Amino acid sequence: MDLEYLGRKTTFENQEQVLHSICMSEQMVYSYKRPVFPFKKNVYTWKQLFNTIEVYKKENEIDSNDFVFLLTNQYNDKNWFAFIGPSMRTGFIHTDDWPWFFGDTTDIRYPIAYEVIAWVVRGLMYNDQKEVVGGFHKKTFGCINDFCKNKKEITIKMRTADVCEDCMQEMKNKDVPPHYLNQLFSVLDGIRSNLMFRKRISIINKPSRIKIDLEAKKIFLVDFGNLDVRLNPKELSLYLLFLRKTNGIALHSLFECNDELLHIYRMISGRENIDEMARTIYLLTNYLGGELHTTISRIKSKFVKALGSELALNYYVQVLPTDVHGIPLKREGVEVT
Ligand SMILES: [Zn+2]
Incomplete structure (x- = not known):
């Protein structure tokens, strides 16, 4: 890495958000410092961004009291990550640059x-x-x-993901409804754990334990901030079967597990009609039908969506080195409740 690059990198990371006095908004006197980093970008004014959202709300007949956010990779003239519009019910949120601050493995959905x-x-x-x-x-x-x-410093703010005493008091004074606050804190908890585990995982490099809640039909990744993956009853049944078979199953012989799979499916599907259930499982275990491959690929895509392709690798059904299908995860970290 050469010195020039490092210098540009430092300048880019340290570029300032321009603290702009909103009371002057009509005259808009602000000093926008262009980054020295040779980084060409087009910018939109805040006014352009907020007007666009207001037009969108109007055209789509969205209640004026509802929040609408524009998630955009376009830069704004004051170089802010986000801001709220004059109506206090619109906002823009910048969607680029997050990996720069949080690292390449960051799932940018969390900072956003x-x-x-x-x-x-x-x-x-x-x-x-x-x-x-x-x-x-x-x-x-x-x-x-x-x-x-x-x-x-945005990384400090988001990894801490807290609300200080003063702001808490201010929320009470302003009568922010408690159920909104509950939701705020639960979202903050989730975001904090996620941003933390992604930082930790590169050091620990160890798969998370999983806990499967049969009633909720969710798989919780315990060490990844309890991140959850929701499978439908058919997907979950197949997943549980593969978890039981530590050596994997050759897909063309899956029909041999028909009864066992039906037993699992009856336990968790919540359906009553045994014939219908048997038919679902018959179709699922039929190697030549499309159902099996579709279900396996849906399970995979749900894990990849939740964890990203690299981290998801341990958890979904895939071809094992022994050439049969299975889940590579070590079973001692698996709990089914
Ligand atoms: Zn505060």
Whole structure:
């Protein structure tokens, strides 16, 4: 890595979000510092972004009190990750650059989800944009209202994912409904664990234990912040069968497991009609029909969607080195409840 590159990288990471005084919004006096990093980008003004969303809301007859966010990879003229519009019910969220700050394995849905929930809360907490800016903390200490003038600090804010005492009091004063706050905290918990586990996983490099909740039909990745993968009864039955068969199953002989699979399916499907259930499983175990391959590929895509292709590799049904299908995961970390 040459020095010039390192210098550009540092400059890019340390570029400032321009703290802009909203009370001047009509005259819009601000100083936009162009990055020295030779990084060409087109920018939209905040006004353009917010107007676009307002038009969208109107055209689609969306209630004016509902929140609509524009998720965009286009840059804005003040270089902010996100901001809320004058109506306090619109917002834009920048969707690029997250891997730059959180690392390449980051699932960018999490920082983006963080922004969505944080801006909904600010929309409920404050009356106008000026109050929002007034409520920002200049120093970054992990509260959702940290301004993060230095964009690099966004990782501290999101990995801490907390709300400080002052902001908590402010939410109470502004009567933000408690069920919104409950949701806020549960989303923050999920985002925090996810961003943390992705950082840890590169060091630990060990698969997560899984816990299968038969009633909820969810597979929880215990060490990955309890991230869950939801399978339908047919997918889950097949998954459980493959979990039982540690040496894997040759797909063309899956019909031999028909009874065992039907037994599992009866236990979790919630269906009553035994003939219908038997038919579903008969179709599933038929190697020549399309059902088996479709179900296996759906299971895979659900894990990949939740974990990304690299991390998902341990968990879905795939061809094992022995040339039969199976799940490579070590079974001692598996719990079924
Ligand atoms: Zn705070």
